[in-house]
Amino acid sequence: MLHVPKIKAITLDLDDTLWPVEPTIVRAEQALADWLAQHASATARLLSDSPVRSQLRKAVLQAHPEVAHDFSALRLAYLGRAMALAGDDIALAPAAFEVFFAERQNVTLFPDSLSALAALAARYPNVAVSNGNANVHRVGLGAYFVGSVSAQSFGVAKPHIDIFHAAARSVQCDPDEVLHVGDDAHLDVVGALNAGMQTAWINRDAKVWSHPQTPHITASDMAALCAALGLDL
Ligand SMILES: [Mg+2]
Structure with a gap:
């Protein structure tokens, strides 16, 4: 035996x-989009474009392979890059991330x-x-x-x-x-x-x-x- x-x-x-993770992420993405629309509207407009989002994701992964396992670090880098590209203040990235992260915990x-x-x-x-x-x-x-x-x-x-x-x-x-x-x-x-x-x-x-x-x-x-x-x- x-x-x-x-x-x-x-x-x-x-x-x-x-x-279930999917509805949690959908809510967190929406909370982030709402926050960006209010506080970093150029970034919000940029990220409303789906091909831009996937391009940015790829670029961030390429630039930061050392944090490929760390979704928080990746998302923070992604937001910073989007803000820079859109011409918003990149100092807003941690606050934007926190909006996403807080809702991510609301399971x-x-x-x-x-x-x-x-x-x-x-x-x-x-x-x-x-x-x-x-x-x-x-x-x-x-x-x-x-x-x-x-x-x-x-x-x-x-x-x-x-x-x-x-x-x-x-x-x-x-x-x-x-x-x-x-x-x-x-x-x-x-x-x-x-x-x-x-x-x-x-x-x-x-x-x-x-x-x-x-x-x-x-x-x-x-x-x-x-x-x-x-x-x-
Ligand atoms: Mg699982």
Whole structure:
């Protein structure tokens, strides 16, 4: 029989695992556009053009490959470049970024997430592992996490094994004692499997699994994950 070590800690993806990210980003983009229209109208006009936006994004990535994993740094650089190009005051970039960032933290959880997080946190130390720039404290979930390792803070993104190993180390666990939970088959499940972790795939949309390695647990949502772990909600 396959030996599966006891789970001592959980590492947890955030975007699309605990909340849908798309509506959050749409709202944040709108808040930023509204702010720019008021405070940097030439930039707002420039960025209303979709080809200009994608050109700017490419230019920023080319100019700052060292922060390719850091969405906050990229967006700040993007806003600064747009303001310079439009002839607005580039000193406004940090304030504009903060408008986006604040709304980025204003997430609407999936209905199953909060009680599942509470149940998980009552049994295990939870560590957030995210490539995005949501902050568990700013989204109001800090009480359910003992720590977080982000691509931004750590310097490499999932699926690199180092970010998973850093998360395991942060709770004094070997990788095989950790269950990584996430929605992305490649970034979360395959990444964590390669790092030697146990894995749970949160498959909310009934997608078909298409990788040679398979997750230890597949759950349709966070409540189903808790059921699979024998946790009461
Ligand atoms: Mg995700």
